[in-house]
Amino acid sequence: MTKTDPFIQNPIEVQKKLIENIAAYPKPARIMHICGTHERTIAKYGIRSLLPGRIEVLSGPGCPVCVTPDDDIDTAIILAKKGLTVVTFGDMLRVPGTEESLFDARAEGADVRMVYSIDDAVKLAAENPDKEIVFFSIGFETTIPTTAAAVLRGLPPNFSVYTSLKLTPPAISLLVQDINVDAFIAPGHVAVITGTVPYEEFAEKDYPIAVAGFESYDILLGIKMLLDQLEAGTSAVENAYMRAVKTEGNPIAVKMMNDVFDVVDVEWRGLGIIPDSGYRLKEKYQDHDAAIKFKDTYEDSLNELREIRKKKKKNCICATILTGKATPADCPMFEKACRPESPIGPCMVSDEGMCHSWYKYCRD
Incomplete structure (x- = not known):
């Protein structure tokens, strides 16, 4: 076992320990992921409900x-x-x-x-x-x-x-100018191709980065790494997905x-x-x-369609959801007019969309 590879014989106990360590972090923290698959895992396993309320996990524009x-x-x-x-x-x-x-x-x-x-x-x-x-x-x-x-x-x-x-990295560059966020979870499958180097510019700007995989323990490990950095007052790119991601990609x-x-x-x-x-x-x-x-x-x-679009009033807030400024629960059409079988916006279409994930896993 290595510090950054949770593939061990008892992942449930590891996750419990990670959750305990995360809960011990005393300050508020806003963490954003840039991956629709991360959001699906977070929603499916109720990861947000396991975290203290002072630790927020925002969903960014990670659904292509x-x-x-x-x-x-x-x-x-x-x-x-x-x-x-x-x-x-x-x-x-x-x-x-x-x-x-x-x-x-x-x-x-x-x-x-x-x-x-x-x-x-x-x-x-x-x-x-x-x-x-x-x-x-x-x-x-x-x-x-x-x-x-x-x-x-x-x-x-x-x-x-x-x-x-x-x-992906240019989108993060824009987000840090507009969103109040402390750290980022970077998408593991993207880093498999690009490596971790493209994220170093954000660490240099004091935004901790954790490259994470797609199982629940991968995401919990990424969150724990980011909170450790925030507590220590450091910022670096850490690889929580070493079984797949190399520095050079x-x-x-x-x-x-x-x-x-x-x-x-x-x-x-x-x-x-x-x-x-x-x-x-x-x-x-x-x-x-x-x-x-x-x-x-x-x-x-x-x-012609652009002119039509200018005159149309859309109640869909997908664009706002993609920037972490809202959640599906804030949309008046969520679960009502907008459902997977009759999507109004793209966030309800793909299983990587936040609305689709919340519809499937987060409804009462």
Whole structure:
């Protein structure tokens, strides 16, 4: 057993001890995680209820489906309704855009399909050379390498990628300017790719960081590490997920991403445009960039939808929830008009969304 690896024979006793140690921390503390899977585990096992009230665990923008902005969803819908075949992951089909979702567009006859990976989409393009296939690519650093690998292997001429890819550290940079928070739990699966080094800039700004895995004891260990740092008045990046995360991450995956993508400013739902927080295909791959290849196809319709959106009044507070300023309990539609079978906002669609997790695990 090591200090940072709770994989031992009696994890229940370890968790009890961690909870006791956490409860002994005497001061108020606000800790934010940036991971939908962390939120699911916290909600499922009632971790917040095990902590003293003075220790808050906030949920940040850690759900890739949830942070995908209306513009990107609307563009994918427009392309599908203009006769292109749009393929993406299952959760994205049900996320509402300005007026409808990809699932609604499919019900109206648009060619919208669900895939489990970009490789499935590439195969579809190869088997249907007469169709224009657009892969609506979303996700954080965890899944971006799969898109990069597919591009490097070579894509069929009738295949293009519409990117809505996000990088985690820039979001934290924005949050620390706007949110009263003392420390962060960093997502373990992202750190598997990037390593722990990207989080050092926040430790240098006096924000303790703990990279955590996804079991209940992983999260409790991360919280304990952060409270230890706060009590000692120190700030560092600690690795609570040593069984999977190395300091240097996965250099091969990082190189693939850097070879395929340029870092650009992108919009996040709830946070606006964050500098250097996303990816766009490099110029040499622009023949496969749907945002460029089909700009004339979607631009006018997208502008019309933007005007409609300005006039619409939405009661959904998903954007506020994504920044840790509210919880699903604060939303007047939670459990009522907004439910998993009829989601009003993206936080209720994905099982990584806070509203979905609370609906499933935190209702009375």
